[in-house]
Amino acid sequence: MKRRNLILNIVLILLVAVFTIYAQKNMDAYKLRILNLCAIYTILGLSMNLINGFTGQFSLGHAGFMAIGAYTTALLTMKIEFKEQIFYMKPLIYPLNSISMPFLPSLLIAGFLSALVGYMIGAPALRLKGDYLAIATLGFAEIIRVIITNAQSVTNGALGIKMIPTYTNLYWSFGFAVLTVVFMFLLINSSYGRAFKAIREDEIAAENMGINLYKHKMMSFVIGAFLAGLGGGLLGNLLGTIDPSMFKFVLTFNILLIIVLGGMGSISGTVISAFIITILGEVLRFLDKPMNLGFIKTPGIPGLRMVVFSLLLMIVVLFFRDGLMGTRELSWDSIQNVFVKFRKLVGKGGVKNESFEG
Amino acid sequence: MGLATFFQHLTNGVSLGSLYALIAIGYTMVYGILRLINFAHGDIFMMATYFAFFAIFIFHMHWFIAFIVAILLTVLLGMGIEKAAYKPLRDAPKISVLISAIGASFLLENLATVVFGGIPKPFPTPSVFNDMVILGGVRVQKLTFYIPAVTIILLIGLAYLINKTKSGMAMRAVSKDVETASLMGIDVNRTISITFGIGSALAAVGGIMWALKFPQIQPLMGVMPGLKCFIAAVIGGIGSITGAVIGGFFLGIMEIMLVAFFPTLAGYRDALAFILLIVILLFKPTGFMGEKMSEKV
Known part of the structure; x- marks a missing residue:
């Protein structure tokens, strides 16, 4: 192993x-x-x-x-x-x-x-x-x-x-x-x-x-x-x-958001959430810019992105206190376990089919 | 430095100190009950000035009515924040509550930026406050005297409320021991709400007077005063209202005197509070007035 x-x-x-x-x-x-x-x-x-x-x-x-x-x-x-x-x-x-x-x-x-x-x-x-x-x-x-x-x-x-x-x-x-x-x-x-x-x-x-x-x-x-x-x-x-x-x-706040979302005390959680937050930060950049929704044009609202981020932090702390991973880690064994469980589920389905045929 | 100039600096220091004291009380009361730094307190202070601003400019209220409305709205805001961000975490680890408080603070700052705009707005100063008086050859704004006067009146009111009324007694009981207090039939949640309400009202008064003294408001104006007033509360001994007042005056006067006596260090004015904080925490962690807290194992 x-x-x-x-x-x-x-x-x-x-x-x-x-x-x-x-x-x-x-x-x-x-x-x-x-x-x-x-x-x-x-x-x-x-x-x-x-x-x-x-x-x-x-x-x-x-x-x-x-x-x-x-x-x-x-x-x-x-x-x-x-x-x-x-x-x-x-x-x-x-x-x-x-x-x-x-x-x-x-x-x-x-x-x-x-x-x-x-x-x-x-x-x-x-x-x-x-x-x-x-x-x-x-x-x-x-x-x-x-x-x-x-x-x-x-x-x-x-x-x-x-x-x-x-x-x-x-x-x-x-x-x-x-x-x-x-x-x-x-x-x-x-x-x-x-x-x-x-x-x-x-x-x-x-x-x-x-x-x-x-x-x-x-x-x-x-x-x-x-x-x-x-x-x-x-x-x-x-x-x-x-x-x-x-x-x-604000800079410290961003990092804090990353570790809270990823899970305080999880390395793999931090890595995942660092990518999520950074990419989300870029994706949400449209919020700060003027928008053209076809029928309606909204002016740019600087700061809206940070509103989303602060809401995200509060939602995670209030409702999902462990974040993505809590203190757990993503390891090869845990991935294998998921596969084994998955196979068991599929396997059970197979058994049912056989009995049906029999 | 002549005596007149010194006197002028001293009055400035006292009026800045009274503002710090008013805001510091909010921190100390919340900390006394929940053992929590209410990071959003500085932003509640900021919102109060915007409420007053809009009441005067959009709804054309008389300044006195506008200030009352602003204070009431701020009280509601403070209680609302407590209900939304702190109450669900009553049994959570301390760090979670602290993070929630930081989140609430950022949310208010950025909502204010989105809704009110990031450009500083001029705050109207009614001429009652703006007039000058000449005292011993020094021209002083009337406001400089009103601020400590209002502060002292509020402090007397607060002392009465805490020491003589039932709600005050409930607050004192909850800050000593939440569980025992609730067993004695005290509605803990209501008491906490009242505490936030009072703290927010004082922050609102402080905020409005701050805006009268420095007539420019913007969404991030609460950050620095907020941190400094928390420090003032720690210097005085967190949990103690007298301590917060002493700490507030101490910090305000020290800041003005630093700039007055050492103009070259003016750039480091904002660092002074933090340096004081660290010195105090190292040598007298309970502050001037704090009680010694023993740790339960």
Whole structure:
């Protein structure tokens, strides 16, 4: 069984790889952009689910970590002559103004920087619980945004950064998404993962079992921050322009919607719902634009899309609290079970027919 | 800095602080009873200003009647949100209720954007509030005095309501222990509704006075004051009404003084509240007035 699952997993990853190569070569820019966003939101959703869903620490600071990741990658990868052009209000400080690095090291630096900030935020914030933690992390994200808006000689302030090299393509985004999914499965099924879940279920009981609460919460938080920084970096180099207003609470809200819909504490659920929400976000874009329904023309109503999204979040929380997957996972065994059940159903029908003929 | 200028900053701080205090009470009352951050509270505050705006501009009401209508509508809205978004989740995990609250907040913001439009609208300030008085050589808007005065009157009313009336007693009982309170024959749902109603009414008064002071309203105007007032409630000690008032005044005065004394840090004004929050949570998590809560195992 184990061997079969391993082979199937490898086949699945190969299929994703083939699809990625095919899509990158044949699809138009619009579709590529959506697919890239899907993969990036998968990474972001998983990173938030690690903290909120698996460890049960309600953190709302993702926009801040993403901002750190996006700005770091953007500043490291940009061409030096563009930097001079863009930072015309206040010149960029040394050494940032004289370096231009390849994508991969920049992304990793972005991730580590974000993880470091995560550590510094987590040290005080993780002593708090529940809604206090939520508001404190939200506050930290807001502080990060305010600092970015004001530190003009590093971030160009409210003007934002333009002409970021658009390195992100499907190879990068799907590559990192697959790596993240594999990493998450390994992490969650390790002893650390079990400790995370124990903390989620009951902190006091977990502590009594000898789990170091602070260490494990911090670990989950720092890994989550790393992945969020990575996702932010990929996003910045996909869009090509970033500014502080991008990293408002709305961004965190979108990721929250993904993990709530997918199921708090389910990796496969997060992946599915990241694709659903991202594609839905594009499909519903028509709501914000003027519509021509043949006999009647409605003017564009900006914001209607977000109304749908907030309603969706509330409906899921109020009526389908587990989301798509709850804490369950889609595994080869569960798929096989569905097949077996299906065959049994068909089989029963067959038996009836035989008796009828007899 | 001359004494006159300092006095001017102080009055500004006090009037901003009173607004924070009014909104913070709504947070603290709801938290006291449901142990829930009512994320939608800031947006209820925003809706109140739109109600008042439309009552004056579309229905041409006298400003006084318009404000009363706006407050009543806001109370209904607050109670409605509680019924729709929080009541079905009474027995659900805390995180679900929090997510529902975030959803309700976003829904209000975006509905307001869709229905009212995202462009800021000018709020009419009746001249009663706009006139200037000269006090010790400083020109001060009359509103600056009305705001703390109204706040104090409302606070006295609230203190009476909570300490002397039956509903107030029910509220205090429910916030101590929901189950025991319901065994004693208190209608918990009704009490919670009343709490939301009172909180929303205070937010509406705060919102209208906010709009008179900063006469421009837009759908996202409630987000920052909402977060800051929650922080004010935490600073004062969440669950305690006196605490919320102290926290509100403290935060308001600190904010104005930060900008007055360190103009270069003006850009960080919005971060101040969060920094204060983190400092308070680290060193005195129960706030100035909070009771120590022990955890039940």
